[in-house]
Amino acid sequence: MILQRNDIEQLDQRYRTAFVNSLAGFRQAVLVGTKSIEGHSNLAIFNSLIHLGANPALLGLINRPDSVQRDTLQNIKDTNEYTLNYVSSKHYQKAHQTSARYEKGISEFEKVGLSEEYHHSFTAPFIAEAIVKIAMKLEEIIPIPINGTILIIGSIQQVSIDDVLVKEDGFVDLSSASVLVSQGLDAYFSTSMVGRMAYAKPD
């Protein structure tokens, strides 16, 4: 099928949301852990993790201010701290359940059945079961005027990961640990490597 811009605009709203979100392809499923200034733990799934640079090591997240991610954004603004956690594909149901609109003050950790873990000098909670745990410091919030979304930019403060997953050249072998991948609003995947390539040169 070929859909023109017009056709997409005229789709039923739920159909269009599912279509465009899933059309944007596969992405890393990341659970963002934060603490409110009142001390409540919060955990929310995002599927918009962006690599911005390696030196300094910067990652971005896209946030929709009107979504369940609202509490996460507020906590990041209030505390300047957050954690990024990747879980195994076997935890996909728990990961998805963090997208429910729990009331502020309710901990998604408790509700979905994942354990909080704390690291020295960092107040935001990690997921104990996570395969990758990254401590982040807020660096910048960039508004995207065209549709009111926000780009949250943070710097990596700490990375916790099993030694066996980090290869000799620095490559992090997430696939062998069956790290969870998402697509669209509700689909979850594991991966199989088809290959690694050498640095590409003109032939």
Add this chain to the structure above:
Amino acid sequence: MILQRNDIEQLDQRYRTAFVNSLAGFRQAVLVGTKSIEGHSNLAIFNSLIHLGANPALLGLINRPDSVQRDTLQNIKDTNEYTLNYVSSKHYQKAHQTSARYEKGISEFEKVGLSEEYHHSFTAPFIAEAIVKIAMKLEEIIPIPINGTILIIGSIQQVSIDDVLVKEDGFVDLSSASVLVSQGLDAYFSTSMVGRMAYAKPD
């Protein structure tokens, strides 16, 4: 292992680049097709596709001005048009080879062995072999001052995809077509679905 910010900064540069890029996780491999004002076709792999919104349907790309993506950025600025193409995992070597620094004026389509395809009223080239072909119009370029990268925002003008991949609710089943996923600078994957979930509600 636990790496602190300091440890990451002191890593060997190539190791750090591989580590932080791959740490950012899995993402959609997307081949961006453009045409220069001189009429030369260009094709370059990006691994930074971002879903920004469904209505209007907006997608973002992160661009490093000092990279091989430089020609793509210039062509997008000059013509306001580009295409996004997802290929099968069996084409991973061709997809990767588009990251080589070919001279301006050399067509990566020819060099890597993928075919150009043109759609009515759109001058940027698509990949004939692609599973998903999206025509984009440039909407906005947002500079990210912290490290000199750029967020390219475009609106979806047209989507071409086999009917059987679009499910009843609008979900695009990329996994069943073995659409290529990337991680870091050089690793490629296919996916297996672990599940789709209903809209999550508080219990």
